[in-house]
Amino acid sequence: MHGYTLTIENENVEPIKFTVEDSEREADKSITDVQFKINTLDDNSKSKSDSIRYELVIKGNINSANKDQTKMLANWAIDANEKTMYRTVEVVINTQSNFSGETLRRYQATGMFVVDYVEKFNDINDAGKDTESGEFELFIAQKVGSKQKDVFST
Numbered sequence: 001m002h003g004y005t006l007t008i009e010n011e012n013v014e015p016i017k018f019t020v021e022d023s024e025r026e027a028d029k030s031i032t033d034v035q036f037k038i039n040t041l042d043d044n045s046k047s048k049s050d051s052i053r054y055e056l057v058i059k060g061n062i063n064s065a066n067k068d069q070t071k072m073l074a075n076w077a078i079d080a081n082e083k084t085m086y087r088t089v090e091v092v093i094n095t096q097s098n099f100s101g102e103t104l105r106r107y108q109a110t111g112m113f114v115v116d117y118v119e120k121f122n123d124i125n126d127a128g129k130d131t132e133s134g135e136f137e138l139f140i141a142q143k144v145g146s147k148q149k150d151v152f153s154t
Contacts, residue, residue, distance in 0.1 A: 002104075003094040004031035006058060008076070008112075010087040016072045018060070020099045030066045033059040034091055036107055039141075054109045054142045054151055056091065062119060062134035070119070070136050077117035077138075086111045086143055111146025115139045 008016040018030045035057040062070045079085045090108040095101030121134040 001097045003097040003099045003101075004029075004034060005090075005092045005099075006031055007090045008073075008087050009089075010084055013084045013087075014072070016069055016076070018066060018069055020094070020097065029061055029097070030063075030069070031058060031060040033057075034093060036091075036105070053144065054107075054112075055115075056089065056107065056109075056112070056138075056140050058091070058138045058140075060136055062121075062136055073114075073136065073138055074117060074119065077114040079114075085113050086146070088112070089140060107151055109142055109146075109151050111143035112140045113143060115141050 003020045004018070005020055006016075006018040037055040037057075039053050039055050041051045041053065060066075060070075076085075076087070088108070088110045089112045090106065092103060093105045094103050116137070116139040118137045119134055120136075
């Protein structure tokens, strides 16, 4: 099972941080899935273009341990202030959930903003078991003109 950390920063607001948890229960994990994409913008997809943007989809659980952080994500999603809507995001993915293993990836990108944010609460999860938590999905993308050459620092 992978371990994830997520840090979202802007000098004008409090950082949002999800750190690794030692729990082996999937429902207790803050982050359960990360998808990184280099997206060639549609108008430029007929030939190789430098009109690309970095995108991340981060999925996780909402529970008592991270309810404040997920509320901060929701507030970021509705933020329309030019000084605070664009943030630097770093995601670290490790081979072990307790970070005792090898770091597989470290993505860091500037100028990221929220495209979509979804929260889902249900009394019964997909496996048919009672749940005391919810789920979130954060889709973020990089502002046009913000792309850097090296998003991978590991």
